[in-house]
Amino acid sequence: MTAPKHVAVIMDGNGRWAQQRLMPRIEGHRRGISALRTLVETARRLEIASLSVFAFSSENWRRPADEVDGLMRFFVSGLRKEAVPLRDAGVRLHVVGDRSVFSADLNAAIDEAEAVGASAEGMHFNLCLNYGGRWDIVQAARALQLEGREITLEAVGERLCMPWSGPVDLMIRTGGEQRISNFILWQAAYAELWFTDLLWPDFKAEDLKAALDWFEGRERRFGMTSAQVQG
Ligand code: IPE
Ligand code: IPE
Ligand code: MG
Numbered sequence: 001m002t003a004p005k006h007v008a009v010i011m012d013g014n015g016r017w018a019q020q021r022l023m024p025r026i027e028g029h030r031r032g033i034s035a036l037r038t039l040v041e042t043a044r045r046l047e048i049a050s051l052s053v054f055a056f057s058s059e060n061w062r063r064p065a066d067e068v069d070g071l072m073r074f075f076v077s078g079l080r081k082e083a084v085p086l087r088d089a090g091v092r093l094h095v096v097g098d099r100s101v102f103s104a105d106l107n108a109a110i111d112e113a114e115a116v117g118a119s120a121e122g123m124h125f126n127l128c129l130n131y132g133g134r135w136d137i138v139q140a141a142r143a144l145q146l147e148g149r150e151i152t153l154e155a156v157g158e159r160l161c162m163p164w165s166g167p168v169d170l171m172i173r174t175g176g177e178q179r180i181s182n183f184i185l186w187q188a189a190y191a192e193l194w195f196t197d198l199l200w201p202d203f204k205a206e207d208l209k210a211a212l213d214w215f216e217g218r219e220r221r222f223g224m225t226s227a228q229v230q231g
Helices: 014-020 025-045 065-088 104-117 133-147 153-159 205-216 226-230
Strands: 006-010 050-057 091-096 123-131 170-173 192-195
Touching (some): 006 205, 025 050, 025 065, 065 104, 091 104, 170 205
Parallel strands (some): 006 170, 050 123, 091 123, 170 192
């Protein structure tokens, strides 16, 4: 069994982490950023080729305005602060999602951080912001339609938002829920799914290692029989 090339993480449970401590939910998001930093460092150290994280879904706009504003502020400040350290660690940042509704500030921070990271060659880091798996498929189909191309499996795959990362091998979700919540859909068609009750701010390097160890034990059959895979 080979190590996963593309790991996707649904970082869930920030709000509950804070509420359990009688703190405002935004404090959970702040702690969540530290956990994300550890995740990125660990994935890079373990030579994962691509890491995709769900930081804000296309449905998260439905949250109270103050929580949405606080998250947007974290994205701007986090991108400004982390762009150079990420690049220096060999991490190539891509912000993936529908950027058309972001503030000018956030779009500028994204442009700058992506430009800084463009020369990094160690790991693709897809930060999914205002991302939805269904939106991704629709935007790919629209692009093909505009190009006058036939809609085939290969063509859609090429037009999805992060073609550099290929299929998701392992999808991790913290926070106890066992659902995908419109994260990467197409590329996760054959992903192994790993769930934990840990709340995202409590997720540590050893938890990623536990998920990777578990992944090593999976037999990925892609529709075939076990005998075929082992033969
Ligand atoms: C995940 O944590 C982070 C985002 C969705 C931005 P939540 O904020 O969903 O935390 P819970 O699920 O309410 O605990
Ligand atoms: C998924 O978490 C989105 C992110 C982690 C950014 P949610 O907390 O929004 O998911 P649901 O609403 O519980 O399915
Ligand atoms: Mg949640």
